[in-house]
Amino acid sequence: MKLLSTKATCNSHGQDSSYFLGWEEYEKNPYDVVQNPKGIIQMGLAENQLSFDLLESWLAKNPDVAGFKRDGKSIFRELALFQDYHGLPSFKKALVDFMAEIRGNKITFDPNHIVLTAGATSANETLMFCLAEQGEAFLLPTPYYPGFDRDLKWRTGVEIVPIQCTSSNNFQITESALQQAHEEAKKKNLRVKGVLVTNPSNPLGTTMSKSELNLLIDFIKDKDMHLISDEIYSGTVFTSPNFVSVMEILKERNDLKDFDANVSERVHIVYSLSKDLGLPGFRVGAIYSENDMVVAAATKMSSFGLVSSQTQYLLSAMLGDKKFTRNYISENQKRLKKRQGMLVLGLQKAGISCLKTNNAGLFCWVDMRNLLSSNTFEAEMELWKKILYNVKLNISPGASCHCTEPGWFRVCFANMSEDTLNLAMKRLKDFVANNNGEECSSNKRTRSTQASRSFSRKSLSNWVFRLSSRDRHEQEER
Numbered sequence: 001m002k003l004l005s006t007k008a009t010c011n012s013h014g015q016d017s018s019y020f021l022g023w024e025e026y027e028k029n030p031y032d033v034v035q036n037p038k039g040i041i042q043m044g045l046a047e048n049q050l051s052f053d054l055l056e057s058w059l060a061k062n063p064d065v066a067g068f069k070r071d072g073k074s075i076f077r078e079l080a081l082f083q084d085y086h087g088l089p090s091f092k093k094a095l096v097d098f099m100a101e102i103r104g105n106k107i108t109f110d111p112n113h114i115v116l117t118a119g120a121t122s123a124n125e126t127l128m129f130c131l132a133e134q135g136e137a138f139l140l141p142t143p144y145y146p147g148f149d150r151d152l153k154w155r156t157g158v159e160i161v162p163i164q165c166t167s168s169n170n171f172q173i174t175e176s177a178l179q180q181a182h183e184e185a186k187k188k189n190l191r192v193k194g195v196l197v198t199n200p201s202n203p204l205g206t207t208m209s210k211s212e213l214n215l216l217i218d219f220i221k222d223k224d225m226h227l228i229s230d231e232i233y234s235g236t237v238f239t240s241p242n243f244v245s246v247m248e249i250l251k252e253r254n255d256l257k258d259f260d261a262n263v264s265e266r267v268h269i270v271y272s273l274s275k276d277l278g279l280p281g282f283r284v285g286a287i288y289s290e291n292d293m294v295v296a297a298a299t300k301m302s303s304f305g306l307v308s309s310q311t312q313y314l315l316s317a318m319l320g321d322k323k324f325t326r327n328y329i330s331e332n333q334k335r336l337k338k339r340q341g342m343l344v345l346g347l348q349k350a351g352i353s354c355l356k357t358n359n360a361g362l363f364c365w366v367d368m369r370n371l372l373s374s375n376t377f378e379a380e381m382e383l384w385k386k387i388l389y390n391v392k393l394n395i396s397p398g399a400s401c402h403c404t405e406p407g408w409f410r411v412c413f414a415n416m417s418e419d420t421l422n423l424a425m426k427r428l429k430d431f432v433a434n435n436n437g438e439e440c441s442s443n444k445r446t447r448s449t450q451a452s453r454s455f456s457r458k459s460l461s462n463w464v465f466r467l468s469s470r471d472r473h474e475q476e477e478r
């Protein structure tokens with residue numbers, strides 16, 4: 001008798017990805033300036049630790065809130081008993097106002113259309129459960145956040161079909177890439193239920209242009225599908241161009257009478273306070289949808305991942321303080337900009353460049369193609385291991401984000417101190433200087449043959465196109 005269920009043991013979770021393996025290696029040997037100065041520096045974790053002092057000073061000025069008091073009186077019992085899965089109305093109002101503030105108040109959100117979830121992880125999975133059957137598919141532009149394999153596919157049995165984006169246009173989505181992904185799904189006999197994008201993008205650290213967003217809306221309108229826009233980094237945009245939410249595009253089209261109520265009911269936003277407020281441990285996420293049926297179904301499902309009532313109480317007071325949120329958003333952006341500048345300069349000094357369009361997120365999409373021994377994913381893995389074990393930096397290889405071109409890495413900059421970032425850059429510079437005489441030269445890359453290109457694509461496609469149905473099948477055979 002099998003001890004565990006097929007679901008519990010199937011490997012579509014993605015835990016064996018280098019993205020998670022890097023974290024494990026870091027945990028075994030974490031850098032500490034005093035205790036372990038030769039340890040691994042964690043640059044594979046998209047955390048924002050730059051503005052904790054702002055949150056802490058607000059807490060210090062508002063001791064009643066953290067002490068679960070209202071007007072000096074304890075509300076501990078009220079909070080301990082509160083269990084309505086619709087969430088605290090005051091928190092939902094404060095959250096939608098914060099979302100509007102991030103978008104320059106160009107649009108407003110109705111608190112009746114929001115569903116609270118335990119982080120964006122839960123929000124994305126809930127939407128999959130609401131919108132697709134097991135074996136149906138969503139199209140996702142590559143490279144994408146490695147956690148999506150777990151969040152979208154693992155428990156739901158939904159499939160991901162990649163929309164192949166390339167460096168030739170800074171990884172922007174094109175109409176032909178969308179059509180191609182749709183064709184690819186058809187060939188695999190998969191019914192496509194929608195497109196899911198992250199805007200700003202993880203791992204690219206870029207915002208989507210209006211034309212990309214319009215393209216997506218036209219596509220889902222034409223194909224009668226859903227569009228999920230994961231806007232978890234919407235307040236983490238530190239330089240121009242500004243962030244444009246898909247909701248703004250819908251409003252613009254509505255104003256121009258180029259509007260279809262059906263379409264806006266098929267567009268859903270995912271949000272969370274894990275990045276913009278730097279609170280991933282609080283597990284606060286949300287789905288915003290104008291579709292009443294989706295809101296009702298997702299609310300029922302949210303029972304499996306609610307936000308605790310003391311967290312809702314604390315954050316309704318914090319986000320309800322408009323002076324605080326306005327200052328936080330702008331100060332946090334300034335700090336992120338400075339930090340990203342430090343990383344870009346440090347990389348430049350090591351002869352490494354990154355995506356020029358990087359204006360958002362907690363990371364840069366870094367081009368290390370000139371450090372590869374050949375233009376293959378094997379060479380990317382080899383380089384990643386050297387950087388992890390010799391240079392002692394954990395960065396995330398493009399393959400873990402399903403990138404189609406070897407040699408790109410996601411490097412985070414906001415989860416450490418400035419000194420640690422400088423040390424990381426020094427380590428990398430020394431590595432590149434010492435490594436130059438070795439096999440990794442751009443000359444060698446230019447020599448890379450067409451054959452190695454097609455080999456790398458083939459080996460990648462095993463990884464990229466692995467379907468959870470196939471995993472299930474393999475599991476059954478075991």
Ligand SMILES: Cc1ncc(COP(=O)(O)O)c(C=O)c1O
Nearest residue numbers: 119120121145198202272274280
């Ligand atoms: C694009 C994206 N979506 C969702 C998540 C999960 O966020 P949460 O901590 O709110 O579950 C992340 C976290 O890195 C992310 O980058």
